[in-house]
C-alpha cells in the first residue's frame with residue numbers, strides 16, 4: 018500500500034508515492050536525496066535526524082512521511098546555500114564544534130530551535146537544550162561554545 | 175607571507191562540507207541498480223543450529239536473493255585474527271562469516287536477504303525459519319574460565335584462548351618483604367563504542383573486470399582491502415576499498431567484520447551493488463565492544479608509601495570469537511604499561527583471554543591502557559590510604575624523574591621522554607589542590623560527601639616500530655607512508671595511507687607541509703581513505719596518525735625541500751650549499767633578492783625546461799616512515815565530585831586535565847581531542863556499561879538503556895597542557911587521541927571512592943550508578 022505525499026523541503030515541493038510506514042527521515046534521504054540528515058539510532062534517542070517541521074524542530078525518525086504530507090521541512094541543506102553560512106554553521110566551524118561531523122547537522126538544527134526559544138541562553142541552558150542530541154566525539158564543550166558564540170552574533174535574531 | 179601555521183589553532187578545512195550536510199558517508203552513497211541487504215541474527219547467545227529454512231523469505235515482495243551459511247561455506251573464508259601474540263598458547267578457532275552449525279553470541283549472522291529496499295529486506299528476515307538447540311551460556315569472563323563452564327569452542331578448554339604472562343624483577347620477594355600490601359578486584363565493564371555513524375558497507379562487483387569496490391566505514395581501508403582479499407579470495411590489487419566520510423570509530427571500525435564479507439559476497443553473486451547498513455540496535459549487538467576485564471590486583475609498598483611491587487591476574491572477556499586485533503589489547507597494550515609513570519621495580523601479571531557469549535571485544539579508545547591505568551591508580555590510592563598520606567604526595571614520590579631520551583621500566587619497554595612531576599604539579603596548581611583539600615575537610619565536617627580524585631598516567635601510542643609489531647605477533651607492519659606531489663601551479667596533494675575520521679588531520683597534515691616547505695596551507699589538499707589513490711598504510715587508531723603518518727609527511731616534505739634547494743641552486747647559478755631557505759623561498763646566502771619561491775621551483779620541475787644534469791623532472795616525494803620507538807604521552811588529571819549519600823547521586827563538579835602530547839601542531843584540535851576523550855572516560859566511570867543477562871541477552875540494547883554522556887551531565891573541562899617533545903620523532907609529536915579516555919576513568923573513580931571513604935565504603939563496581947552507590951553506602955552503614 019502506497020500513498021501519495023507532497024512535502025515542501027527547503028522550499029522545494031517533493032512529491033512521491035510512499036509506504037504508510039515510511040519514516041520521514043527516509044523520505045528526506047531516499048526520496049528527496051538530501052543526505053545531510055542522518056540516522057544514528059532506531060529508538061529516537063540520538064538527534065542526528067533533527068529537522069524543522071513547520072518551523073519546529075523534530076526528530077524526523079519519529080515522524081511518518083504521511084504525517085508530514087502538506088508540511089514544510091527545513092533540513093541542514095536548507096539553512097544556508099552552503100556558501101554563505103548560517104551563523105550557527107559559522108560558529109560550529111570557528112569553535113571546533115565538530116569532529117566526525119555525523120551529529121552536526123542534527124545538532125545545528127536543534128540549536129537553531131533552542132536559540133529561537135531563548136536567544137541568549139547561558140551555557141547551562143545550552144547544555145540542557147541539547148540533551149536530546151548525542152555527540153560521541155566532542156564532549157559537547159565546543160558545541161556549547163559554538164551555540165553561545167552564534168547567539169552573540171545573531172543578537173536575538 | 176606564510177604565518178607560523180605549524181603550531182597554530184587554525185580552523186579545520188574538513189568542516190565546511192560537514193556543517194552544511196554536504197559530506198558523503200557510506201550510507202549516503204547510492205549506486206544505480208543498488209540492492210539492500212539485511213542480515214538475520216541469532217536471538218540466542220549460544221545454540222546449535224539444527225536447520226535453517228530460508229525458502230519462506232525467497233518469495234517475499236522485493237526479495238532478490240537469500241543466502242545462508244550453506245551458500246557462503248567454502249566461498250568465503252573465515253574471519254582472521256590478525257594479532258597472534260606469541261608464547262601464549264593462543265587458540266584461533268574458526269570464525270565463519272555466516273554461522274552454519276553453531277551460534278556463539280546474540281547477533282551472530284545466520285542468513286542474509288537481499289531486496290530492492292531496506293524495508294523489504296528486513297521484512298523478509300521474519301520468514302526465515304531457524305531451528306536452534308539452545309545451550310548453556312556464560313558471560314562473566316572469570317566464570318567462563320572455570321572448569322565446568324559451558325564450552326564455547328570445541329577445541330578451547332575452559333574457554334581460555336590464551337594465557338599471557340609478564341614478569342619483571344622479583345615480585346614474590348617484593349610482596350614477601352613489603353611493609354604494606356593492598357589489593358582489590360576491579361571490574362572494567364564492557365563498553366559499547368557508539369560512534370554516531372553506524373557501520374555500513376557498499377560492495378560493487380564487476381565480473382567483467384574482476385574488480386571489487388567496497389565503500390566501508392573503516393578506520394583502516396588498506397587493512398580492510400587486505401582482509402577482504404583474505405576472506406573473499408579476490409586478489410588484493412583488484413580490490414578497492416574506500417572509506418569515505420567516516421563518522422567516528424573509537425576502535426570499533428578497525429576490525430574486519432562478517433558484514434563486509436557478506437555484502438561483498440552478495441554483490442559478487444548478483445553482479446549488482448549491494449549495501450548493508452547496521453541499525454543502532456544491531457550495532458549494540460555486533461560491533462565490537464571494549465574492556466570486559468576482571469582484574470585481581472595487588473600492590474606492595476614501604477611504610478612510607480614507596481611502591482615496590484605490582485601483581486595482577488586479569489580475566490579479559492573476548493566475546494564469542496576472536497576479533498581482528500583482540501588478543502593484543504589486554505596483553506601488549508595493557509600489561510606492558512603496568513609501570514605507569516612510576517618506578518615500580520617488580521611487576522608481574524597473568525592475563526587470561528577468555529571466550530564468553532557476548533559480542534566480540536576488541537580495541538576501544540585507549541585499548542588496554544585505561545584498563546591498566548585504572549588498576550594502577552586505584553592501587554596507588556589504596557597505598558596512600560594505607561600509609562596515611564595524601565594521594566598526590568604518594569604519586570609524586572613514586573614518579574619516574576624527568577628524562578629526555580629513554581627510560582626503561584620493569585615491563586621491558588623504554589619510554590621516550592617524560593616529565594611526570596611537572597604534569598602533576600601543573601595539574602595540582604591549576605586545580606588549586608590544597609584549597610580543594612581544605613574545602614573538602616570543611617565539607618566533611620559539615621556532613622557533606624565531597625571527593626577529590628587524582629591520577630597520573632603515561633600511555634603508549636604512535637604504534638609503532640614494525641619490528642616490534644612482528645615480535646609481538648601483530649600480523650602486519652605499523653609504518654605509514656606519504657606522497658607529496660607538487661603541481662605546476664604550486665598547489666600540492668598529500669596522499670596518506672592512514673584514514674582520519676574526525677581527528678582533523680586533513681588540516682594538521684596540511685599544516686605540517688606548510689610548516690616544512692612554506693606553501694600556503696590552503697594550497698595543500700590531503701587525500702586519504704581510498705586505496706586506489708593513496709599509498710599503503712596501516713590506518714588510524716592507537717593515537718598513531720599524527721605520530722606516524724605525520725612523520726612520514728615531514729620526511730617526504732624534507733625530501734621536497736632538498737630537491738628544491740638543488741634545483742634553486744641550478745637556476746640561481748650557485749652551489750647548493752650556498753642556498754638558504756626561509757619561509758618558502760630559496761635564496762643565495764647574503765643576497766635574499768636572488769631567490770626562487772617554492773612555486774617557481776614547482777613550475778620548473780614540472781615543465782623541466784631547465785634541470786640540472788641528472789635530476790629527474792617533477793616535484794614529488796614519498797616516504798615510508800617506520801618509527802624507531804613508540805611515543806609515550808602523559809599527564810595528570812584531577813576531578814572533584816560530590817555524592818548525595820541519601821540518593822547515591824554523583825555530581826561531577828570539576829575536571830582539570832593537564833596533558834603532555836609533545837609538540838602540538840594544532841592546539842585547538844588537541845584541546846578538542848582532550849574534551850572528547852575525557853568525556854568518553856567519564857562515561858564508564860559513572861554511567862556506561864553493556865549489561866548481558868544470564869541468558870546472554872543484551873539488556874542495554876539501545877541508547878535508552880545504555881547511558882551515554884549527554885551535554886547536561888558534564889562540567890566544563892579545564893584543559894591545560896605541557897610540551898615535552900618526543901626525542902625520536904621528526905616533529906617531536908606524540909599523540910593525543912586517547913589520553914583523555916585513559917586518564918579520566920580512574921580520576922573520576924578515585925574521586926568518588928575518596929568521597930565515600932569516610933562512610934566506610936571500600937568497593938563499588940563501575941559504572942558508579944546512583945543505585946550501586948546508594949547500596950554501597952547503606953551496606954557500609956549497616957556494618958556490611
Ligand code: FES
Pocket residue numbers: 055056057058059060061062063064065066067076077078079
Ligand atoms: S535517528 Fe536517532 S533520534 Fe532519530
Ligand code: FES
Pocket residue numbers: 114115116117118119120121151152153154155370421422676
Ligand atoms: S562530531 Fe562526531 S558525533 Fe559529534
